[in-house]
Amino acid sequence: MDCIDPMKELQLEDVEVQLLIEGLYRRYGYDFRNYAQASLKRRIHSFLKVEGLPSISVLQAQVLRDRAYADRLLMGLTVNTTAMFRDPSFYMAFRQQVVPILRTYPFIRIWHAGCSTGQEVYSMAILLQEEELYHRCRIYATDANEQVLRTARNGIYPAKQMQEYTQLYLKAGGQRTFSEYYTASYESVILRPTLRERIVFGEHNLVTDGSFNEFNVIICRNVLIYFNQILQNHVHELFYNSLCKFGILGLGRQETLRFTKYETLYEDLVKAEKLYRRRS
Amino acid sequence: MAYELIAIGTSLGGLSALKTLLGYLPKEFPAALAVVQHRHRESDEVLSSFLQQFTLLPVHEVEDKEQIQPGNVYFAPADYHLLVESGYFSLSIDEPVSYARPSIDVLFESTADAYAERAIGVLLTGANQDGVQGLSILKARGGMTIVQDPDTAESPTLPNAAIANVAVDLILPLSQIAPQLIQLCTSAGGYSCKPSLQ
Numbered sequence: 001m002d003c004i005d006p007m008k009e010l011q012l013e014d015v016e017v018q019l020l021i022e023g024l025y026r027r028y029g030y031d032f033r034n035y036a037q038a039s040l041k042r043r044i045h046s047f048l049k050v051e052g053l054p055s056i057s058v059l060q061a062q063v064l065r066d067r068a069y070a071d072r073l074l075m076g077l078t079v080n081t082t083a084m085f086r087d088p089s090f091y092m093a094f095r096q097q098v099v100p101i102l103r104t105y106p107f108i109r110i111w112h113a114g115c116s117t118g119q120e121v122y123s124m125a126i127l128l129q130e131e132e133l134y135h136r137c138r139i140y141a142t143d144a145n146e147q148v149l150r151t152a153r154n155g156i157y158p159a160k161q162m163q164e165y166t167q168l169y170l171k172a173g174g175q176r177t178f179s180e181y182y183t184a185s186y187e188s189v190i191l192r193p194t195l196r197e198r199i200v201f202g203e204h205n206l207v208t209d210g211s212f213n214e215f216n217v218i219i220c221r222n223v224l225i226y227f228n229q230i231l232q233n234h235v236h237e238l239f240y241n242s243l244c245k246f247g248i249l250g251l252g253r254q255e256t257l258r259f260t261k262y263e264t265l266y267e268d269l270v271k272a273e274k275l276y277r278r279r280s
Numbered sequence: 281m282a283y284e285l286i287a288i289g290t291s292l293g294g295l296s297a298l299k300t301l302l303g304y305l306p307k308e309f310p311a312a313l314a315v316v317q318h319r320h321r322e323s324d325e326v327l328s329s330f331l332q333q334f335t336l337l338p339v340h341e342v343e344d345k346e347q348i349q350p351g352n353v354y355f356a357p358a359d360y361h362l363l364v365e366s367g368y369f370s371l372s373i374d375e376p377v378s379y380a381r382p383s384i385d386v387l388f389e390s391t392a393d394a395y396a397e398r399a400i401g402v403l404l405t406g407a408n409q410d411g412v413q414g415l416s417i418l419k420a421r422g423g424m425t426i427v428q429d430p431d432t433a434e435s436p437t438l439p440n441a442a443i444a445n446v447a448v449d450l451i452l453p454l455s456q457i458a459p460q461l462i463q464l465c466t467s468a469g470g471y472s473c474k475p476s477l478q
Binding site: 043081224 | 341342343344345346347357360361363364365370371372373374375386389390393394396421
């Protein structure tokens with residue numbers, strides 16, 4: 001029979017995906033082996049479409065021989081959706097429920113894991129500045145992707161997004177005029193340099209790198225959704241071991257510890273906002 | 281092989297259509313239902329708690345990696361794509377598809393991948409075309425496809441687009457969809473011969 005059975009094709013494609021992922025790992029050490037399959041597959045497909053490639057196998061051959069091309073694929077496979085004060089109710093809850101706890105500490109270390117292009121890190125810096133806590137804080141903002149970190153470090157964003165960010169800032173309980181935090185220049189805005197003062201940006205891969213400090217707060221929002229449960233448990237082990245006693249963990253709105261091994265080691269601080277507190 | 285998962289997509293007019301459809305399903309309904317209803321990204325859990333009043337099946341806003349259990353209704357949360365894996369759900373905040381997040385195409389395509397001929401895709405009333413491509417992929421992978429009769433749809437654009445682009449298995453008035461789902465999912469041994477339009 002000439003016609004390809006749709007089921008066979010589906011199985012064939014699964015093999016292709018596995019080979020590509022294995023190839024990326026063995027050739028470059030990029031480890032997507034425990035990523036959630038469905039979204040990874042979608043991203044591979046949209047990369048094929050953009051590049052005009054006929055199949056995953058063709059992509060694989062090219063990626064294995066061409067490092068620059070592999071890096072381009074890497075950008076295509078990682079997600080960088082973010083905004084300042086994304087999910088404003090999270091920041092509101094942080095202000096009301098977490099800040100009072102942080103006030104009791106002489107020095108506060110915060111790890112923002114998977115910070116992407118930095119908008120949510122600067123949002124936290126603004127919040128802490130308004131709460132007059134920022135001078136006592138150090139924020140470690142990490143991402144596995146060097147390219148997005150560069151954007152994060154620069155703190156320069158398209159001016160057209162400021163209207164949306166202003167709305168979110170206000171909903172998040174912002175106390176000033178949002179435009180105080182940036183200087184507009186043509187099509188871009190530059191965030192006020194004082195916001196960056198207490199932030200250390202650095203490369204860190206949640207899949208392969210270990211703990212590098214002890215933190216009072218770890219924020220990791222909408223990053224773990226791209227991992228399967230094996231990898232989620234691995235990262236939660238890392239987070240647990242990197243949090244001090246009674247340290248605070250903030251996840252994305254639809255993320256949960258419920259389906260991990262770490263559920264019982266935390267208590268809910270603000271349930272609806274996925275703010276947890278390490279029990280001991 | 282029995283149907284295990286029913287993926288439902290709808291936009292404009294979806295709320296009242298879902299009320300009718302879900303309200304008709306019995307408590308011991310043996311398949312899981314995954315629903316994308318286009319909604320504003322800042323809408324909260326009001327949608328699922330509203331619909332809970334009209335159905336005997338437990339309604340959830342999906343949390344990442346939640347298991348797919350028979351007899352449960354799972355809603356895509358606002359501003360997240362809902363993806364089906366084998367036995368559980370994943371979420372993503374990838375860019376919107378056809379301006380939508382959650383997108384019906386994303387739900388249907390991942391359903392086609394993970395459940396193929398064990399899945400049913402249902403497109404209800406809607407004012408755009410998100411879901412048509414996903415339905416066509418589900419059909420190609422051996423899934424059963426059902427579209428609401430446009431004459432009974434508050435907004436017929438989506439059903440019409442689906443009928444024009446996909447050789448759907450069944451076109452049914454809204455009131456007939458739930459009874460049909462019950463029949464498809466509960467009649468023993470009847471799954472190999474699909475009902476067709478001919």
